[in-house]
Amino acid sequence: MEIIxxxxxxxxxxxTPILYATLGEIxxxxxxxxxxxxxxxxxxxxxxxxxxxxxxxxxxxxVAAAFGIGAFFSLFHAVVxxxxxxxxxxxxxxxxxxxxxxxxxxxIGYVGETIKGLTKTTIPFLGELPLVGPVFFDHDxxxxxxxxxxxxxxxxxxxxxxxxxxxxxxxxxxxADSVGLNVAAIRYAATLIGGGVxxxxxxxxxxSYSHMWTEGMSAGRGWIAVALVIFAIWHxxxxxxxxxxxxxxxxxxxxxQAAGTNIPAPLLLMLPYILTITVLLxxxxxxxxGILFGAPAALGTPFYREER
Amino acid sequence: MxxxxxxxxxxxxxxxxxxxxxxxxxxxxxSGVFLVMMGVSPVEAYREMYYSAFxxxxxxxxxxxxxxxxxxxAIALMLSFKMLIWNIGAEGQIFMGAxxxxxAVRYFPVEGHxxxxxxxxxxxxxxxxxxxxxxxxxxxxxxxxEIITTLMMNYIAIHLMDYFVYGPWRDxxxxxFPMTAPFPExxxxxxxxxxxxxxxxxxxLALILLAWWVFKMTRWGYEIRVIGENPKAATFAGIDxxxxxxxxxxxxxxxxxxxxxxxxxxxxxxxQHGFSxxxxxxxxxVAWLSRLNPLAIAIVSFLMGGLLVGGESLQIVMGLPxxxxxxxxxxxxxFILAGEFFRRYRIVLVKxxx
Numbered sequence: 001m002e003i004i005x006x007x008x009x010x011x012x013x014x015x016t017p018i019l020y021a022t023l024g025e026i027x028x029x030x031x032x033x034x035x036x037x038x039x040x041x042x043x044x045x046x047x048x049x050x051x052x053x054x055x056x057x058x059x060x061x062x063v064a065a066a067f068g069i070g071a072f073f074s075l076f077h078a079v080v081x082x083x084x085x086x087x088x089x090x091x092x093x094x095x096x097x098x099x100x101x102x103x104x105x106x107x108i109g110y111v112g113e114t115i116k117g118l119t120k121t122t123i124p125f126l127g128e129l130p131l132v133g134p135v136f137f138d139h140d141x142x143x144x145x146x147x148x149x150x151x152x153x154x155x156x157x158x159x160x161x162x163x164x165x166x167x168x169x170x171x172x173x174x175x176a177d178s179v180g181l182n183v184a185a186i187r188y189a190a191t192l193i194g195g196g197v198x199x200x201x202x203x204x205x206x207x208s209y210s211h212m213w214t215e216g217m218s219a220g221r222g223w224i225a226v227a228l229v230i231f232a233i234w235h236x237x238x239x240x241x242x243x244x245x246x247x248x249x250x251x252x253x254x255x256x257q258a259a260g261t262n263i264p265a266p267l268l269l270m271l272p273y274i275l276t277i278t279v280l281l282x283x284x285x286x287x288x289x290g291i292l293f294g295a296p297a298a299l300g301t302p303f304y305r306e307e308r
Numbered sequence: 309m310x311x312x313x314x315x316x317x318x319x320x321x322x323x324x325x326x327x328x329x330x331x332x333x334x335x336x337x338x339s340g341v342f343l344v345m346m347g348v349s350p351v352e353a354y355r356e357m358y359y360s361a362f363x364x365x366x367x368x369x370x371x372x373x374x375x376x377x378x379x380x381x382a383i384a385l386m387l388s389f390k391m392l393i394w395n396i397g398a399e400g401q402i403f404m405g406a407x408x409x410x411x412a413v414r415y416f417p418v419e420g421h422x423x424x425x426x427x428x429x430x431x432x433x434x435x436x437x438x439x440x441x442x443x444x445x446x447x448x449x450x451x452x453x454e455i456i457t458t459l460m461m462n463y464i465a466i467h468l469m470d471y472f473v474y475g476p477w478r479d480x481x482x483x484x485f486p487m488t489a490p491f492p493e494x495x496x497x498x499x500x501x502x503x504x505x506x507x508x509x510x511x512x513l514a515l516i517l518l519a520w521w522v523f524k525m526t527r528w529g530y531e532i533r534v535i536g537e538n539p540k541a542a543t544f545a546g547i548d549x550x551x552x553x554x555x556x557x558x559x560x561x562x563x564x565x566x567x568x569x570x571x572x573x574x575x576x577x578x579x580q581h582g583f584s585x586x587x588x589x590x591x592x593x594v595a596w597l598s599r600l601n602p603l604a605i606a607i608v609s610f611l612m613g614g615l616l617v618g619g620e621s622l623q624i625v626m627g628l629p630x631x632x633x634x635x636x637x638x639x640x641x642x643f644i645l646a647g648e649f650f651r652r653y654r655i656v657l658v659k660x661x662x
Contacts, residue, residue, distance in 0.1 A: 080645045090641060105631070220463050223459050223463075264474070264475050270468070274460075277456075304313075
């Protein structure tokens, strides 16, 4: 028990940035737009969150800035993919390149600096529960917000009219259009809000997790999140499970290294990526032809009103 | 009055040229904003980039040095993109080619230059090919998303290379730097006598011509195009989808692997940490900008090489990180994608009818 609890708690902590990124991408993809720029958005969120926290001393302003920057850069993706009907795969890659490049340039001045950022706040009562307390309720506030976001998204997507509209736009834009929904507007909203949430995941890394900025600090987590959306079959609760699973692998790998085994570090660092492929393979094989249940049917295809 | 889009019937040639050129110009304008934010004059930065890359014979030769792996990798990607298979894993396939070529030097050292080169080439082809074909098989057989598998395999390949250069293959006399011992002369691609340009350029040229011939002249090239345009119709026409995807991905990875071998054998002369510098990703832009045309790939790789050379000189002269060229690259992609819209549609103003 003494070994398990810290690992599980670390799994939640390491999994949180991936969880935000996955949730953000689920919002975007539910509207029918695929955004592969998560890696870039996370870096932009991490740097802008760090910079604002560092200059104002208020981590919440940092989180808000990250959200805003994430939404702002997703706007480029939205214009290219929704208004101009451009290729979503390539546009996402462009966003990742842009984010990596911009943060490398503008981040130079922040390398080596540390901030106070967000710190651990144990939730009263819940935090005192055995096992569950230390694993889930002994973290910083952004972790608790991610729980709330999971619950909110489950409610929003399947229990509200707006959520239904969003799913309609992602599944069958033509039908959504014929009942009077503004497909482009809803897709814009989903892409911008989703991008903002992804960037908050990046901000978690710099504001809560490491209290530092390092170039390229997302280190592939954005891409793992893209895969986790499929693993979660576009469901927020499964996204949480998947993210903590990956967080757990990351935590274990750090502990194995710290324990001083003779397994070389690079081989341990491969684990999350091997796990991602394995997980994707299992899901795809299980789903038969790979027509994924829960996938927005119009994912990745632009919609133009006049062309029916 | 209202703005309306109208589908173009046929695309005029001037637009095919105007869009990439316009995209490049806009990208430099947009990236200029970041240079200003860094307190650097964009005019001066771009002048520096231009002269370091195209200003003298040495600069031009350096562009060629970068163009070699870019052109090879872009040809590799072109094959899979034609089939609408999103191979984003060229970077990993380059690494696997380089690792395999290095393994060949370490474990099968032979005397003759040509024999050594052949062994290295075959190892690189097999390693890069299998690395890509694995993702291709998963895609064709179970529809596993190839974008993610190839990307994840990039990270795996990078860590695998780190394992070798930090571990069993590290040169004991390298003062702790993560690199292997230098290759013997027999295992190096010979220089052609112009800057650092090496005979890998002939492999690149041969691949460009071969790709052009395959797509222009052969039945197989036609089949690949058909699969890309309509996989279902292709299956009905008796084209084996799974086989073709696996074969195309194998060849695609094999060519990227060769690019990796050409880098270690032609340029570095050893395997070392971070030797590729993202050619696998930059080649995606090259392939895209060239509209998957092999001859255009030759020209665009050279120009993109110029961007990379210019970026390196910015790092030296102005202290900007090497990743800053990614800003330009990302902007180029965005503007080209946006430009595509204007290639397909014309914008007309129509009077509202009452």
